[in-house]
Amino acid sequence: MDKKAKIITAAVAGAAAASLPVRAALHRETKVDVPPMPDEHVDLARFRKNLSDAIKIKTIAGKDPESTDYEVFFEFHRFLRERYPLMHEKLELTVLNRAALMFRWPGTARDKDPIALLAHQDVVPINEGTEDDWTHPPFAGIDDGEFIWGRGALDMKNHLIAVMESVEALLAEGFQPERDVYILLGNNEEVMCANEDNGAVVMCNYLAEKGVHLDCIVDEGGAILPVDVKGVIHKDLAGIGVAEKGYADIEVAVHAKGGHSSQAPNHTALGKLANVIRDIENHQFKAKISPMLWSMFDSIGRNVSFPARMVTCNLKLLKPALTKGLSYIPSAASMMRTTTGVTMASGSPQANVLPQRASIIVNFRIYPGQTVNDVLKHLKKVIRYKDVEINLLPGWKNPSKISPTDSRAFRKLGVICRSMNPNTIVAPYLVMGGTDACHYQDVCENIYRYSPFCVSTSLLLTCHGTNERIPVASMEAGVAFFKRYIRELSKAEEA
Numbered sequence: 109m110d111k112k113a114k115i116i117t118a119a120v121a122g123a124a125a126a127s128l129p130v131r132a133a134l135h136r137e138t139k140v141d142v143p144p145m146p147d148e149h150v151d152l153a154r155f156r157k158n159l160s161d162a163i164k165i166k167t168i169a170g171k172d173p174e175s176t177d178y179e180v181f182f183e184f185h186r187f188l189r190e191r192y193p194l195m196h197e198k199l200e201l202t203v204l205n206r207a208a209l210m211f212r213w214p215g216t217a218r219d220k221d222p223i224a225l226l227a228h229q230d231v232v233p234i235n236e237g238t239e240d241d242w243t244h245p246p247f248a249g250i251d252d253g254e255f256i257w258g259r260g261a262l263d264m265k266n267h268l269i270a271v272m273e274s275v276e277a278l279l280a281e282g283f284q285p286e287r288d289v290y291i292l293l294g295n296n297e298e299v300m301c302a303n304e305d306n307g308a309v310v311m312c313n314y315l316a317e318k319g320v321h322l323d324c325i326v327d328e329g330g331a332i333l334p335v336d337v338k339g340v341i342h343k344d345l346a347g348i349g350v351a352e353k354g355y356a357d358i359e360v361a362v363h364a365k366g367g368h369s370s371q372a373p374n375h376t377a378l379g380k381l382a383n384v385i386r387d388i389e390n391h392q393f394k395a396k397i398s399p400m401l402w403s404m405f406d407s408i409g410r411n412v413s414f415p416a417r418m419v420t421c422n423l424k425l426l427k428p429a430l431t432k433g434l435s436y437i438p439s440a441a442s443m444m445r446t447t448t449g450v451t452m453a454s455g456s457p458q459a460n461v462l463p464q465r466a467s468i469i470v471n472f473r474i475y476p477g478q479t480v481n482d483v484l485k486h487l488k489k490v491i492r493y494k495d496v497e498i499n500l501l502p503g504w505k506n507p508s509k510i511s512p513t514d515s516r517a518f519r520k521l522g523v524i525c526r527s528m529n530p531n532t533i534v535a536p537y538l539v540m541g542g543t544d545a546c547h548y549q550d551v552c553e554n555i556y557r558y559s560p561f562c563v564s565t566s567l568l569l570t571c572h573g574t575n576e577r578i579p580v581a582s583m584e585a586g587v588a589f590f591k592r593y594i595r596e597l598s599k600a601e602e603a
């Protein structure tokens with residue numbers, strides 16, 4: 109580099125460094141105008157009692173109608189009828205798939221697309237052998253003043269009962285929606301069952317047959333997470349799920365001669381499979397920061413304290429390093445790529461028998477934009493040992509479409525989240541698990557997954573696990589949120 113170039117480079121670098129504090133100062137979130145919304149009255153004692161009693165009804169769905177105890181679902185329906193009399197009087201109720209409940213609250217603007225609130229009635233069973241690990245029995249619905257304990261407290265009877273409470277309260281207050289409001293309560297979200305037995309699929313088909321197109325859907329998925337790093341950020345992050353990952357279990361098997369283990373070859377079928385596993389694990393899908401994830405980083409970056417913004421205002425420059433760094437952290441990597449998990453293996457049925465067939469099962473969570481077929485192609489490409497059998501197992505699904513972030517529904521969701529708590533960052537987010545919402549893609553484009561309860565990450569991990577419980581302190585806001593949501597989203601306005 110000649111002298112002149114050096115001077116220019118130094119000048120540019122100097123100017124950039126000098127402007128850094130200015131850029132950091134300007135790197136703030138654009139102010140969103142949040143119109144004041146009237147306070148919503150919530151009867152918290154009633155919500156607590158109803159959630160606690162709802163948990164006592166063991167609504168566990170079987171994989172098929174034969175293995176499902178419908179009596180307990182009917183008991184749950186009787187419970188809802190008793191606790192929500194106005195809703196049962198004023199809304200049309202259609203029971204589909206034996207136990208799925210479809211409520212329609214007729215609006216005054218029949219020419220406008222209806223809105224829908226989703227929830228599932230079923231809960232997962234307790235893992236065998238872990239019953240005694242619970243502080244309070246999982247189906248006792250214990251309310252100790254700080255938490256309500258039990259299966260479904262977070263996934264998702266809390267959400268379902270909050271929706272019911274909000275509708276009942278709005279009816280009692282004489283509220284009349286403009287758009288039709290559907291409350292769609294699936295009966296077997298937690299099990300992988302055939303489409304014709306799936307409550308959400310059956311309800312969606314019913315709507316499609318009637319020619320109903322939904323303006324928007326809100327279902328479980330995202331939540332409010334406290335983001336707290338001393339001196340850097342103190343905010344609540346409302347993650348609104350705009351897409352969910354796909355799912356595939358794929359079996360990979362190799363064959364061998366078998367025989368007596370006293371005359372074992374250097375490599376048995378399982379030994380050959382070890383190389384297959386290595387090939388698969390060494391060829392992970394490429395991680396990338398999608399626009400969805402980028403917008404979350406950007407929102408957080410604009411909300412950190414001034415010194416930290418000196419870094420976050422340069423986030424674009426750091427993108428390659430950030431992508432690489434995050435791809436080593438499994439929880440972060442899962443938001444950036446299709447994940448590969450070799451979860452099961454089997455060989456011969458006995459210790460002294462050589463396997464004739466050895467197999468593994470690899471679990472993939474597929475990133476939006478890729479498909480199950482892409483995963484199969486990838487496997488065929490990366491496994492060097494060609495004498496393998498690759499079988500896609502039942503229960504797979506492609507990832508959902510990505511819902512827009514410039515829709516009326518997404519904007520309003522953001523406004524309502526901030527109206528509940530001005531210290532909230534609203535960001536689109538990718539849901540790792542599955543929800544009923546993805547079955548409605550044929551009748552709705554604006555599908556959002558969001559549960560309006562502020563819950564720490566460690567508590568969220570109790571979903572499907574031991575000591576599932578909801579903080580009582582988070583409950584009132586849940587009902588207030590849904591009341592506002594129904595008031596705002598059921599307006600006939602388009603913009």
Ligand SMILES: [Zn+2]
Pocket residue numbers: 228263264297328
């Ligand atoms: Zn759920």
